[in-house]
Amino acid sequence: MQIEYEKNIKINERDALIIVDMQNDFIPGGSLAVDEGDLIIEDINKIASKFKENNGIIILTQDWHPQNHLSFASNHQGKNPGDNFMSEDGAIGPVLWPDHCVQGTKGAEFHNELNLNLADKIIQKGMNTNVDSYSGFQDNDKKSETGLRKYLDSKKIKRIFVCGLALDYCCYYTAMDGLDFGYKVFFMVNLTRGVDLPEGNVENTLKNMKKSDIKFAKIESFK
Ligand SMILES: [Zn+2]
Structure with missing residues:
Protein backbone atom coordinates (compact mmCIF):
# COMPACT_ATOMS: atom_id res chain seq x y z
CA MET A 1 0.00 0.00 0.00
CA GLN A 2 1.25 3.43 -0.96
CA ILE A 3 1.64 5.68 2.06
CA GLU A 4 2.01 9.42 1.79
CA TYR A 5 3.86 11.10 4.60
CA GLU A 6 3.29 14.56 5.97
CA LYS A 7 6.11 17.07 5.63
CA ASN A 8 7.50 20.02 7.58
CA ILE A 9 5.73 19.28 10.84
CA LYS A 10 6.84 21.65 13.58
CA ILE A 11 6.30 20.22 17.05
CA ASN A 12 4.86 22.56 19.66
CA GLU A 13 3.45 22.49 23.19
CA ARG A 14 0.04 21.35 21.95
CA ASP A 15 1.53 18.10 20.56
CA ALA A 16 1.76 14.76 22.30
CA LEU A 17 3.81 11.71 21.38
CA ILE A 18 2.06 8.53 22.50
CA ILE A 19 4.48 5.63 22.79
CA VAL A 20 2.36 2.49 22.96
CA ASP A 21 3.28 -0.59 25.01
CA MET A 22 7.07 -0.74 24.54
CA GLN A 23 7.25 -3.57 27.09
CA ASN A 24 9.46 -6.65 27.27
CA ASP A 25 6.67 -9.10 26.44
CA PHE A 26 6.01 -7.39 23.10
CA ILE A 27 9.68 -7.31 22.11
CA PRO A 28 11.66 -10.32 20.76
CA GLY A 29 12.36 -12.58 23.75
CA GLY A 30 8.95 -11.77 25.29
CA SER A 31 5.83 -13.93 25.45
CA LEU A 32 3.93 -11.99 22.77
CA ALA A 33 6.90 -10.77 20.79
CA VAL A 34 6.27 -8.59 17.76
CA ASP A 35 8.82 -9.25 15.00
CA GLU A 36 11.47 -6.51 14.88
CA GLY A 37 9.84 -4.75 17.83
CA ASP A 38 13.34 -4.02 19.14
CA LEU A 39 14.37 -2.24 15.95
CA ILE A 40 12.16 0.78 16.57
CA ILE A 41 13.43 1.67 20.05
CA GLU A 42 16.34 3.86 18.96
CA ASP A 43 14.20 5.96 16.63
CA ILE A 44 11.44 6.28 19.22
CA ASN A 45 14.03 7.68 21.64
CA LYS A 46 15.18 10.11 18.95
CA ILE A 47 11.71 11.41 18.21
CA ALA A 48 10.92 11.61 21.92
CA SER A 49 13.97 13.87 22.38
CA LYS A 50 12.72 16.05 19.57
CA PHE A 51 9.33 16.38 21.24
CA LYS A 52 11.02 17.30 24.49
CA GLU A 53 13.18 19.97 22.82
CA ASN A 54 10.06 21.53 21.32
CA ASN A 55 7.96 21.41 24.51
CA GLY A 56 5.75 18.55 23.34
CA ILE A 57 4.33 16.04 25.80
CA ILE A 58 5.42 12.40 25.94
CA ILE A 59 3.11 9.66 27.13
CA LEU A 60 3.84 5.96 27.56
CA THR A 61 1.04 3.41 27.61
CA GLN A 62 1.56 0.18 29.52
CA ASP A 63 -0.46 -3.01 29.12
CA TRP A 64 -1.01 -4.09 32.73
CA HIS A 65 -3.04 -7.26 33.21
CA PRO A 66 -4.01 -9.35 36.22
CA GLN A 67 -2.92 -13.02 35.84
CA ASN A 68 -6.55 -14.11 35.39
CA HIS A 69 -7.19 -11.74 32.49
CA LEU A 70 -9.66 -13.16 29.99
CA SER A 71 -7.62 -12.09 26.95
CA PHE A 72 -5.22 -14.93 27.86
CA ALA A 73 -5.92 -18.27 26.15
CA SER A 74 -4.73 -19.95 29.37
CA ASN A 75 -7.85 -18.69 31.14
CA HIS A 76 -10.17 -20.46 28.67
CA GLN A 77 -10.43 -24.25 28.79
CA GLY A 78 -9.18 -25.92 25.61
CA LYS A 79 -8.11 -22.67 23.93
CA LEU A 118 11.55 11.77 28.79
CA ALA A 119 8.07 10.53 29.76
CA ASP A 120 5.62 13.03 31.22
CA LYS A 121 2.97 10.45 32.02
CA ILE A 122 2.40 6.69 32.07
CA ILE A 123 -1.10 5.42 31.28
CA GLN A 124 -1.86 1.82 32.30
CA LYS A 125 -4.60 -0.26 30.67
CA GLY A 126 -6.12 -3.73 30.69
CA MET A 127 -6.56 -4.02 34.47
CA ASN A 128 -10.21 -5.16 34.32
CA THR A 129 -10.19 -8.99 34.15
CA ASN A 130 -13.20 -9.19 31.85
CA VAL A 131 -12.30 -6.47 29.35
CA ASP A 132 -9.31 -5.89 27.11
CA SER A 133 -7.95 -2.44 26.30
CA TYR A 134 -6.18 -2.22 22.99
CA SER A 135 -6.61 1.52 22.90
CA GLY A 136 -4.61 3.77 25.18
CA PHE A 137 -7.81 5.79 25.63
CA GLN A 138 -10.42 3.28 26.75
CA ASP A 139 -11.51 -0.32 27.24
CA ASN A 140 -12.58 -2.33 24.17
CA ASP A 141 -16.23 -2.18 25.24
CA LYS A 142 -15.87 1.62 25.41
CA LYS A 143 -17.35 1.69 28.90
CA SER A 144 -14.40 3.11 30.80
CA GLU A 145 -11.55 5.41 29.92
CA THR A 146 -7.93 5.16 31.03
CA GLY A 147 -7.43 8.83 31.86
CA LEU A 148 -5.46 9.59 28.69
CA ARG A 149 -8.05 11.95 27.25
CA LYS A 150 -8.37 13.80 30.54
CA TYR A 151 -4.60 14.20 30.72
CA LEU A 152 -4.28 15.39 27.10
CA ASP A 153 -7.07 17.89 27.60
CA SER A 154 -5.50 19.18 30.81
CA LYS A 155 -2.41 19.98 28.72
CA LYS A 156 -4.53 21.45 25.89
CA ILE A 157 -3.13 18.93 23.40
CA LYS A 158 -4.48 19.23 19.85
CA ARG A 159 -2.34 16.77 17.88
CA ILE A 160 -1.25 13.27 18.84
CA PHE A 161 1.50 11.21 17.25
CA VAL A 162 1.23 7.45 17.74
CA CYS A 163 4.10 4.95 17.68
CA GLY A 164 5.06 1.69 19.43
CA LEU A 165 3.58 -1.81 19.51
CA ALA A 166 1.68 -3.34 17.95
CA LEU A 167 0.71 -1.53 14.75
CA ASP A 168 -2.54 -3.42 14.09
CA TYR A 169 -3.80 -3.56 17.67
CA CYS A 170 -2.88 -1.10 20.36
CA CYS A 171 -1.43 1.58 18.06
CA TYR A 172 -4.32 1.28 15.63
CA TYR A 173 -7.06 1.48 18.28
CA THR A 174 -5.30 4.35 20.04
CA ALA A 175 -5.12 6.29 16.76
CA MET A 176 -8.77 5.61 15.85
CA ASP A 177 -10.01 6.61 19.31
CA GLY A 178 -7.86 9.73 19.17
CA LEU A 179 -9.63 10.70 15.98
CA ASP A 180 -13.06 9.98 17.51
CA PHE A 181 -12.16 12.12 20.49
CA GLY A 182 -11.37 15.07 18.25
CA TYR A 183 -7.58 15.14 18.07
CA LYS A 184 -5.60 15.48 14.87
CA VAL A 185 -3.84 12.13 14.61
CA PHE A 186 -0.52 11.24 13.03
CA PHE A 187 0.40 7.57 12.76
CA MET A 188 4.14 6.98 12.75
CA VAL A 189 4.16 3.85 10.61
CA ASN A 190 7.93 3.30 10.60
CA LEU A 191 8.01 3.49 14.38
CA THR A 192 5.61 0.60 14.82
CA ARG A 193 5.59 -3.10 13.97
CA GLY A 194 2.53 -5.33 13.60
CA VAL A 195 1.49 -8.79 14.81
CA ASP A 196 -0.62 -9.38 11.66
CA LEU A 197 -3.07 -11.71 13.38
CA PRO A 198 -5.30 -12.78 11.73
CA GLU A 199 -3.16 -12.62 8.58
CA GLY A 200 -3.75 -9.47 6.58
CA ASN A 201 -4.59 -7.44 9.67
CA VAL A 202 -1.71 -4.98 9.23
CA GLU A 203 -2.76 -4.17 5.66
CA ASN A 204 -6.42 -3.85 6.67
CA THR A 205 -5.77 -1.53 9.56
CA LEU A 206 -3.46 0.66 7.45
CA LYS A 207 -6.17 0.87 4.80
CA ASN A 208 -8.78 1.86 7.39
CA MET A 209 -6.53 4.61 8.68
CA LYS A 210 -5.82 5.84 5.16
CA LYS A 211 -9.57 6.09 4.54
CA SER A 212 -10.00 8.07 7.76
CA ASP A 213 -8.61 11.50 8.61
CA ILE A 214 -5.48 10.00 10.16
CA LYS A 215 -2.23 11.30 8.67
CA PHE A 216 1.02 9.36 8.36
CA ALA A 217 4.36 10.62 9.58
CA LYS A 218 7.95 9.44 9.88
CA ILE A 219 11.07 10.90 11.46
CA GLU A 220 11.84 12.88 8.31
CA SER A 221 8.39 14.47 8.45
CA PHE A 222 9.55 16.84 11.18
CA LYS A 223 11.34 20.14 10.83
ZN1 LIG B 1 -2.79 -7.17 26.58
Whole structure:
Protein backbone atom coordinates (compact mmCIF):
# COMPACT_ATOMS: atom_id res chain seq x y z
CA MET A 1 0.00 0.00 0.00
CA GLN A 2 1.25 3.43 -0.96
CA ILE A 3 1.64 5.68 2.06
CA GLU A 4 2.01 9.42 1.79
CA TYR A 5 3.86 11.10 4.60
CA GLU A 6 3.29 14.56 5.97
CA LYS A 7 6.11 17.07 5.63
CA ASN A 8 7.50 20.02 7.58
CA ILE A 9 5.73 19.28 10.84
CA LYS A 10 6.84 21.65 13.58
CA ILE A 11 6.30 20.22 17.05
CA ASN A 12 4.86 22.56 19.66
CA GLU A 13 3.45 22.49 23.19
CA ARG A 14 0.04 21.35 21.95
CA ASP A 15 1.53 18.10 20.56
CA ALA A 16 1.76 14.76 22.30
CA LEU A 17 3.81 11.71 21.38
CA ILE A 18 2.06 8.53 22.50
CA ILE A 19 4.48 5.63 22.79
CA VAL A 20 2.36 2.49 22.96
CA ASP A 21 3.28 -0.59 25.01
CA MET A 22 7.07 -0.74 24.54
CA GLN A 23 7.25 -3.57 27.09
CA ASN A 24 9.46 -6.65 27.27
CA ASP A 25 6.67 -9.10 26.44
CA PHE A 26 6.01 -7.39 23.10
CA ILE A 27 9.68 -7.31 22.11
CA PRO A 28 11.66 -10.32 20.76
CA GLY A 29 12.36 -12.58 23.75
CA GLY A 30 8.95 -11.77 25.29
CA SER A 31 5.83 -13.93 25.45
CA LEU A 32 3.93 -11.99 22.77
CA ALA A 33 6.90 -10.77 20.79
CA VAL A 34 6.27 -8.59 17.76
CA ASP A 35 8.82 -9.25 15.00
CA GLU A 36 11.47 -6.51 14.88
CA GLY A 37 9.84 -4.75 17.83
CA ASP A 38 13.34 -4.02 19.14
CA LEU A 39 14.37 -2.24 15.95
CA ILE A 40 12.16 0.78 16.57
CA ILE A 41 13.43 1.67 20.05
CA GLU A 42 16.34 3.86 18.96
CA ASP A 43 14.20 5.96 16.63
CA ILE A 44 11.44 6.28 19.22
CA ASN A 45 14.03 7.68 21.64
CA LYS A 46 15.18 10.11 18.95
CA ILE A 47 11.71 11.41 18.21
CA ALA A 48 10.92 11.61 21.92
CA SER A 49 13.97 13.87 22.38
CA LYS A 50 12.72 16.05 19.57
CA PHE A 51 9.33 16.38 21.24
CA LYS A 52 11.02 17.30 24.49
CA GLU A 53 13.18 19.97 22.82
CA ASN A 54 10.06 21.53 21.32
CA ASN A 55 7.96 21.41 24.51
CA GLY A 56 5.75 18.55 23.34
CA ILE A 57 4.33 16.04 25.80
CA ILE A 58 5.42 12.40 25.94
CA ILE A 59 3.11 9.66 27.13
CA LEU A 60 3.84 5.96 27.56
CA THR A 61 1.04 3.41 27.61
CA GLN A 62 1.56 0.18 29.52
CA ASP A 63 -0.46 -3.01 29.12
CA TRP A 64 -1.01 -4.09 32.73
CA HIS A 65 -3.04 -7.26 33.21
CA PRO A 66 -4.01 -9.35 36.22
CA GLN A 67 -2.92 -13.02 35.84
CA ASN A 68 -6.55 -14.11 35.39
CA HIS A 69 -7.19 -11.74 32.49
CA LEU A 70 -9.66 -13.16 29.99
CA SER A 71 -7.62 -12.09 26.95
CA PHE A 72 -5.22 -14.93 27.86
CA ALA A 73 -5.92 -18.27 26.15
CA SER A 74 -4.73 -19.95 29.37
CA ASN A 75 -7.85 -18.69 31.14
CA HIS A 76 -10.17 -20.46 28.67
CA GLN A 77 -10.43 -24.25 28.79
CA GLY A 78 -9.18 -25.92 25.61
CA LYS A 79 -8.11 -22.67 23.93
CA ASN A 80 -4.69 -21.78 22.53
CA PRO A 81 -3.06 -18.43 21.84
CA GLY A 82 -4.13 -17.20 18.42
CA ASP A 83 -7.50 -18.97 18.55
CA ASN A 84 -10.45 -16.91 17.44
CA PHE A 85 -12.58 -15.70 20.31
CA MET A 86 -15.03 -12.84 20.51
CA SER A 87 -17.08 -12.07 23.60
CA GLU A 88 -20.61 -10.83 22.99
CA ASP A 89 -19.97 -7.29 24.15
CA GLY A 90 -16.71 -7.00 22.19
CA ALA A 91 -14.72 -6.75 25.41
CA ILE A 92 -12.38 -9.65 24.54
CA GLY A 93 -11.20 -10.69 21.08
CA PRO A 94 -11.11 -11.20 18.12
CA VAL A 95 -8.31 -13.61 19.10
CA LEU A 96 -6.88 -14.92 22.37
CA TRP A 97 -3.33 -14.12 23.41
CA PRO A 98 -0.56 -15.87 25.32
CA ASP A 99 -0.15 -14.65 28.92
CA HIS A 100 1.57 -11.25 28.65
CA CYS A 101 2.28 -8.07 30.60
CA VAL A 102 1.16 -9.53 33.91
CA GLN A 103 1.33 -6.84 36.60
CA GLY A 104 4.65 -6.79 38.44
CA THR A 105 6.46 -9.19 36.09
CA LYS A 106 9.59 -8.54 34.04
CA GLY A 107 7.52 -8.93 30.88
CA ALA A 108 5.33 -5.98 31.84
CA GLU A 109 8.31 -3.66 32.37
CA PHE A 110 9.30 -1.17 29.71
CA HIS A 111 12.26 -2.25 27.59
CA ASN A 112 15.46 -1.11 29.26
CA GLU A 113 16.67 0.77 26.17
CA LEU A 114 13.59 2.96 26.09
CA ASN A 115 14.38 6.41 27.48
CA LEU A 116 11.92 6.64 30.37
CA ASN A 117 13.36 9.95 31.57
CA LEU A 118 11.55 11.77 28.79
CA ALA A 119 8.07 10.53 29.76
CA ASP A 120 5.62 13.03 31.22
CA LYS A 121 2.97 10.45 32.02
CA ILE A 122 2.40 6.69 32.07
CA ILE A 123 -1.10 5.42 31.28
CA GLN A 124 -1.86 1.82 32.30
CA LYS A 125 -4.60 -0.26 30.67
CA GLY A 126 -6.12 -3.73 30.69
CA MET A 127 -6.56 -4.02 34.47
CA ASN A 128 -10.21 -5.16 34.32
CA THR A 129 -10.19 -8.99 34.15
CA ASN A 130 -13.20 -9.19 31.85
CA VAL A 131 -12.30 -6.47 29.35
CA ASP A 132 -9.31 -5.89 27.11
CA SER A 133 -7.95 -2.44 26.30
CA TYR A 134 -6.18 -2.22 22.99
CA SER A 135 -6.61 1.52 22.90
CA GLY A 136 -4.61 3.77 25.18
CA PHE A 137 -7.81 5.79 25.63
CA GLN A 138 -10.42 3.28 26.75
CA ASP A 139 -11.51 -0.32 27.24
CA ASN A 140 -12.58 -2.33 24.17
CA ASP A 141 -16.23 -2.18 25.24
CA LYS A 142 -15.87 1.62 25.41
CA LYS A 143 -17.35 1.69 28.90
CA SER A 144 -14.40 3.11 30.80
CA GLU A 145 -11.55 5.41 29.92
CA THR A 146 -7.93 5.16 31.03
CA GLY A 147 -7.43 8.83 31.86
CA LEU A 148 -5.46 9.59 28.69
CA ARG A 149 -8.05 11.95 27.25
CA LYS A 150 -8.37 13.80 30.54
CA TYR A 151 -4.60 14.20 30.72
CA LEU A 152 -4.28 15.39 27.10
CA ASP A 153 -7.07 17.89 27.60
CA SER A 154 -5.50 19.18 30.81
CA LYS A 155 -2.41 19.98 28.72
CA LYS A 156 -4.53 21.45 25.89
CA ILE A 157 -3.13 18.93 23.40
CA LYS A 158 -4.48 19.23 19.85
CA ARG A 159 -2.34 16.77 17.88
CA ILE A 160 -1.25 13.27 18.84
CA PHE A 161 1.50 11.21 17.25
CA VAL A 162 1.23 7.45 17.74
CA CYS A 163 4.10 4.95 17.68
CA GLY A 164 5.06 1.69 19.43
CA LEU A 165 3.58 -1.81 19.51
CA ALA A 166 1.68 -3.34 17.95
CA LEU A 167 0.71 -1.53 14.75
CA ASP A 168 -2.54 -3.42 14.09
CA TYR A 169 -3.80 -3.56 17.67
CA CYS A 170 -2.88 -1.10 20.36
CA CYS A 171 -1.43 1.58 18.06
CA TYR A 172 -4.32 1.28 15.63
CA TYR A 173 -7.06 1.48 18.28
CA THR A 174 -5.30 4.35 20.04
CA ALA A 175 -5.12 6.29 16.76
CA MET A 176 -8.77 5.61 15.85
CA ASP A 177 -10.01 6.61 19.31
CA GLY A 178 -7.86 9.73 19.17
CA LEU A 179 -9.63 10.70 15.98
CA ASP A 180 -13.06 9.98 17.51
CA PHE A 181 -12.16 12.12 20.49
CA GLY A 182 -11.37 15.07 18.25
CA TYR A 183 -7.58 15.14 18.07
CA LYS A 184 -5.60 15.48 14.87
CA VAL A 185 -3.84 12.13 14.61
CA PHE A 186 -0.52 11.24 13.03
CA PHE A 187 0.40 7.57 12.76
CA MET A 188 4.14 6.98 12.75
CA VAL A 189 4.16 3.85 10.61
CA ASN A 190 7.93 3.30 10.60
CA LEU A 191 8.01 3.49 14.38
CA THR A 192 5.61 0.60 14.82
CA ARG A 193 5.59 -3.10 13.97
CA GLY A 194 2.53 -5.33 13.60
CA VAL A 195 1.49 -8.79 14.81
CA ASP A 196 -0.62 -9.38 11.66
CA LEU A 197 -3.07 -11.71 13.38
CA PRO A 198 -5.30 -12.78 11.73
CA GLU A 199 -3.16 -12.62 8.58
CA GLY A 200 -3.75 -9.47 6.58
CA ASN A 201 -4.59 -7.44 9.67
CA VAL A 202 -1.71 -4.98 9.23
CA GLU A 203 -2.76 -4.17 5.66
CA ASN A 204 -6.42 -3.85 6.67
CA THR A 205 -5.77 -1.53 9.56
CA LEU A 206 -3.46 0.66 7.45
CA LYS A 207 -6.17 0.87 4.80
CA ASN A 208 -8.78 1.86 7.39
CA MET A 209 -6.53 4.61 8.68
CA LYS A 210 -5.82 5.84 5.16
CA LYS A 211 -9.57 6.09 4.54
CA SER A 212 -10.00 8.07 7.76
CA ASP A 213 -8.61 11.50 8.61
CA ILE A 214 -5.48 10.00 10.16
CA LYS A 215 -2.23 11.30 8.67
CA PHE A 216 1.02 9.36 8.36
CA ALA A 217 4.36 10.62 9.58
CA LYS A 218 7.95 9.44 9.88
CA ILE A 219 11.07 10.90 11.46
CA GLU A 220 11.84 12.88 8.31
CA SER A 221 8.39 14.47 8.45
CA PHE A 222 9.55 16.84 11.18
CA LYS A 223 11.34 20.14 10.83
ZN1 LIG B 1 -2.79 -7.17 26.58
